[in-house]
Amino acid sequence: MVYEPTLMTAALLFLIGLAMVLLRREVLFVLMGIEVMFNAAGLTAAAAGQYWQDSVGQILVLFLMTITGAELAVALVLVYLAFRRLKVTELAEIHSLQDAPLLGGEPGP
């Protein structure tokens, strides 16, 4: 087994997730991008666990999954609240805290 292709796959996957966060505008796709980035981090941890032939890498992946679940539940409720109150699903439209006259110009794209 060669160690580098695993790390390279994880790096590319992380990059794709980062692209989802940066380029997409819908909140759901941004959350999916965060999930993809968590997955990439987990793959790195599993590969590192295999590198040292130890179970600590798998334990790290386990905690990562748990924390991802907790994060996603809270984030999805916040997305739902934003949809219920503001009727928006895009990130750029959530700007009710913005100080529009001071900033000047149009608030979003």
Added chain:
Amino acid sequence: MLWNGIFYVTSAIMLISALSALFARQPMYGGLYLVTSMVAMAVLYYLLGGPFISALQVSLYVGAVLVLLVFMMTMLHRPAPRGYVPRMNRRFWWPMLLLLVLLAEIAALFATGPQTVLPEIVSIGPKAVAEELFGHYLLIVEATALLLLAALVAVLYLSRKVEES
């Protein structure tokens, strides 16, 4: 050799489906591509000698996280808002430039770095994981339980406010 073949094919499937999720028009299609990517990731975990986290990947990500996401997609039903596909304007090119620079850095790093050859894959079963988890890392397991409880309370509180308003 067979291991290498399966590994590269699975990695390709995972990367291509994640890339398709990036350019998906509908959120549901994005979710489908994400499921494919996560199942491929479970296969990768298995190939890297972790059958336990491979099973957990299927049951936790595909079974719980994706169900949550799909549930939210059905709640946020909104026929085709604008800007589903990343548009080629100023807000598109600057992040794209940053991502391309990162990609070039990764390519340079892996093209010049030394290749580490591992002896062979050793399967690390659930027993070894559980012994570490409930022996050395017991305190962190308890802390995670506390975190999950906090998330549960937060979600319940926020969704109750929705019903009242």
